[in-house]
Amino acid sequence: MPDPEVPVVNVVELGIVRDLCWQxxxxxxxxxxxxxxxxxxxxxxxxxxxxxxxxxxxxHRLKQRLAPAWTTDWITETAREKLRAFGIAPPExxxxxxxxxxxxxxxxxxxxxxxxxxxxxxxxxxxxKALYRCRDCLEPFDYFKCI
Numbered sequence: 001m002p003d004p005e006v007p008v009v010n011v012v013e014l015g016i017v018r019d020l021c022w023q024x025x026x027x028x029x030x031x032x033x034x035x036x037x038x039x040x041x042x043x044x045x046x047x048x049x050x051x052x053x054x055x056x057x058x059x060h061r062l063k064q065r066l067a068p069a070w071t072t073d074w075i076t077e078t079a080r081e082k083l084r085a086f087g088i089a090p091p092e093x094x095x096x097x098x099x100x101x102x103x104x105x106x107x108x109x110x111x112x113x114x115x116x117x118x119x120x121x122x123x124x125x126x127x128x129k130a131l132y133r134c135r136d137c138l139e140p141f142d143y144f145k146c147i
Contacts, residue, residue: 001044001047001048001051003016003040003044004040004043004044004047005040005125005126005128006083006086006088008082008083008085008086009075009079009082009083010079011031011044011048013075013076013078013079013082014034014074014075014076014079015032015070015071015073015074015075015076016031016032016033016034016044016070017029017030017031017048018030018031018032018065019065023061025059026059026060026061027052027057027059027060027061028060028061028062028063029048029052029060029061029062029063030063030064030065031044031045031048031062031063031064031065032064032065032066032068032069032070033064033066033070034070034128034147035069035070035127035128035147036066037127038127038128045062048062049062070147071147072091072144072145072146072147075090075091075144083110083144084110085110086110087110087111087141087142088110088129088141088142088143088144089107089108089109089110089132089141089142089143089144090144091143091144091145091146091147092105092106092107092108092143092146093105093146105146107119107132107143109132109134109136109137109139109141110141111134111137111139111141112134112136112137112139114134114135114136114137116134116135116136117132117133117134117135118132118133118135119131119132119143120132120133120140124142124143125142128144128145128147129142129143129144129145130142130143130145131143
């Protein structure tokens with residue numbers, strides 16, 4: 001199921017679907033929201049349920065797993081490449097103290113590959129992205145923040 005905010009990646013590639021297991025004849029799907037205030041969480045869970053129903057897995061239960069908290073470290077390399085190709089700079093490095101201290105990472109422009117970029121706004125098209133601009137090709141782009 002594609003992510004509703006970034007349709008080029010799916011919820012498994014983003015690390016939102018954390019686990020699948022059978023409990024007797026019921027498939028349990030464990031989901032970790034990207035953050036507690038994410039407006040798409042309920043919609044994502046509904047879409048996962050719809051996709052399971054379409055696949056004939058009507059006996060399922062979705063459960064939220066809040067610990068450990070979701071991190072951009074869980075985004076697969078495949079998803080990072082898809083984000084880049086879509087024009088969104090994937091998270092640089094790993095979630096850590098840098099993001100808590102407000103230090104800007106060296107963000108690579110997904111259009112031209114330059115690291116000569118600057119943050120324009122802490123928030124981009126969604127709260128989990130920041131708006132950047134490349135100083136070489138002059139193109140604006142979203143950067144998926146490290147969380």
